[in-house]
Amino acid sequence: MKQRSILREVTAKGKAVHTGEDVTLTLKPAPEDHGVVFRRIDLYGKPEVKASIDSVSEVVRSTTVSDGYTKVEMTEHLMSVLNGMGIDNVLVEVDGNELPVFDGSAKQYLNMVLEAEPVSQRKDREFYELKEPVSVSDGNRSLLALPYDGFKVTCTSTDTKSVHTQHLSIDIDPDSYATQIAAARTFTIYEEIEPLLKMGKIKGGSLDCAVVIKGDKILSKEPLRFSDEMVRHKILDIIGDIFLLGKPIKAHIVGLIPGHAINAKLTRAIHGKMVAETKDPPKKVAIKSEPPEALPDVSELNIQQLLNLLPHRYPFLMVDRVLEVKEDKTELVAVKNVTVNEPHFTGHYPGNPIMPGVLQIEAMAQAAGVLMLLLCGGEGKVPLFANADKVKLRKVVTPGDQLVIEAKILKLKANKIGTASANCKVNGKVVSSMDMMFTLIPEENL
DSSP states (O other), rough: EEEESSSOOOEEEHHHHHTOOOOEEEEOOOOOTOEEEEEEESSOOEEEEEEEEEGGGESSSSEEEEEETTEEEEEEEHHHHHHHTOOEEEEESSSSBOOOTTTTTHHHHHHHHHHHOOEEEEEEEEEHHHHHHHHEEETTTTEEEEEEESSEEEEEEEOTSSSEEEEEEEEEOOOHHOOOOOOTOOOGGGGHHHHHTTTTTTOOTTSSSSEEEETTTOOOOOOOOTHHHHHHHHHHHHHHHHHHSSEEEEEEEEEEOOOOHHHHHHHHHHHHHHHHHHOOOOOOOOSSSSSSOOOOOOOOBBBHHHHHHHHOOOTTTOOOEEEEEEETTEEEEEEEOTTTSSSGTTSSOTSOOOOOOHHHHHHHHHHHHHHHHHTTOTTTTEEEEEEEEEEEOOOOOOOOOOEEEEEEEEEEEETTEEEEEEEETTTTTEEEEEEEEEEEGGGGGO
């Protein structure tokens, strides 16, 4: 199968659903390996944004791609048509920051592509073939990608009151996309309209471009195009958002109450695997036959041992000593002596020195990082702080205080990803606490 573009350029005008402005959109042919690129012709220099998961900057009710100050909103319907119809290379010129919504479906975009006439190019089309399952979740929403010789989407969608629950499973090719998916319109819950208006969204919205659900009723200017139109539109969005991989995928996507945020989350997870698989494997150097030396069993660590273990240095080393490490290496107690000569006290605050809360967070993170290294065997590895949750800063910490840091590993996965909890105490009273996530990476990757 060859890469495809369009034979001729085509232009259409429509209204932007969020800003309410009139927008002119032009699709232009593009060379092989060009991909999908958006060009803002209303801005000086006509800046461009590549359609890729790395460019995604916002996923509230639509998918936005950005490059610096240049952004393009509502990309998902056009991206869906390009993916569904097998178009790899196209230049998209637009004179506003948002693509037109048309009737709320991808039907007008499909008509534009058909009018422009898809055409095969010389180079072969590259697919990403999923080799193992990838799953993501967020509350009651989840997406699962499974290896599959083709492209299939199975989806279950529902409204907030579970009145309009729908399910559909469909193999996607140009014919099934054009006849079964493209015409499905977007929908919104009646109670969500006012909050969206307060967010500055849907200024151009109306029943001309959406189906509105109010309780068990459907508000629409025309009859439903499919009895299960809502789940078909969710599939339409998945097809568009997954194309931000930069190439078509062979996979079976299974979705439960999907949305743009979790669609992007899955695309990002798959993209990470795709990038990792395309990197050149490291060359094997046969120097030693024995495994690398593990970290010694320790019950405490002095400052020199900490310097050998952590990459941090003054003034950002926030652990002075580890007083105790439990035998199973899942808990430790460390100390940080807070002294007036630390540089941050010069400006935080003059005449009233207070330890910044973010540095207490850093101290807890470093203590938990030490625990991760001890537990997993940290030779040549560095703990990377990935996420903080349930952060509480309870009391002021001043020079002369000694922070007693208690850290505990909560969960460990594949000896490289872990969650931990920690707290700081002064004179036996908790002054700060948090939960966190870590990943261990090779030192050379820093």
